[in-house]
Amino acid sequence: MNQQASNNVKKYIVPHLQNIYFFVAVMSLVLIIWQDYGMNKVLNIYPETTPSVFANSDVINNGNSNASLVENEQGAQLHCETKASDAWPFCSLDLVLTEDRSAGINLEKFKYLSLELGYQTTSQDTVLVYLVNADQKIKTKHGSYIIANKSNMTTILPPSGTSHYKLPLAHFFVPSWWILQNKATGEAARPKIDNVIGLSIATGDSHQLRTVDITLKNLQFSGKWISAKSLYFLIILMWLALISVHGLINIYQQSESLKLKHLETKNLEDINSFLSIQKNEFELLAKTDALTGLYNRAGTSELLQQMKANPNSVYSLIMFDIDYFKKINDNFGHEVGDEILTTLATHLQNNMRNSDHVARWGGEEFVIFCPDTTEYNALRIANTLRKNISELPFPMAINVTCSFGVAPFFAGQENSIQDMFKAADNAMYEAKLAGRNRVRIGKH
């Protein structure tokens, strides 16, 4: 579904689904009631369409019966006098519905044949009503084909006088004489009314010689525009279509909301990963000194905890402080003082081992934790550093020196961290007292 179609579904269909269901339910009910009480389809034959009407008799079979026809405002009046002969005696009132044999009337959509007949007879008899279906290609039991008009028939037993008849077309059958005459079997012997070209109202089977008067006053076919079966089928189709569309919309909406949730999750993941980067940066900022980029005291606490927790730790601490830094600040300004601090920090970062942990302990005071380093080795490292610093090209060609205190870390001892710092601090103080720019080892 493209975006436009999806928007249209969301805008015009989804909000109205409830109304659509209600509308279809009401429409189904209305159609069912209408089909039952209305939707009538009527085909008036006589007198409205005034088809050709003829009187016929057994004369066509070499009989002697007399049939005459008078047509007036009363209707088509057949006067019949049956006479004895070798032929079966009969008279009939024949209506030609269409002249064109290939364009008969399809009566399959109709349900009833309604008749208004006047009837008088001198001897009780039935009346036979025929529907003649044109040009049936019929397979005989010998396998050959014949072309014949199929007669479909039903019988009524009329009282004297005028009566109305509503004959169901489903009650018409193929008379035995026609089946015999055409040697029809199976499907060929079943009634067919899809191309009716003629209709006959004939005297019945009685052999009694008699006078019969039949007056056709009215004749029509009636039915429904849509049969109940077709209508129910249509209604079921309509509901199936509605339910299917609703189902498809549901599936589509669920897949859309799933896509949206995936997108939201992805966005959240992106934000989280951004925030976690930020968190790491903030954590780092909190642990580092803003001016020099070295660790600050907070950045050292994790290391101190590790040292304390590991009884096999071999560490030495080098603590040092810039000599006469106050004077440098006073003589050259605070900015120059800062530059000296950063120059010194850069030198430490570039020249200390990666495993050494260098931190600015405060002001112009620095500490270096050296792992796997004995007190003696730390003394050597401190001396090299002292010498290098005193030779470093600082801004304004200022000669900078530092005083160092070195102390070992005795793991497993009570107050080992405090003792180590105290010893280093004391040693550094001694170095200052001894004239500065020197290294001293602290005693625990």
Ligand SMILES: Nc1nc2c(ncn2[C@@H]2O[C@H](COP(=O)(O)OP(=O)(O)OP(=O)(O)O)[C@@H](O)[C@H]2O)c(=O)[nH]1
């Ligand atoms: N420029 C600058 N100065 C700082 C900073 N932190 C501390 N100081 C200064 O460093 C100086 C330290 O002075 P003191 O503690 O008297 O020590 P000192 O002058 O170095 O003397 P000794 O340590 O005895 O050799 C003070 O003037 C502080 O203001 C900083 O981040 N930047």
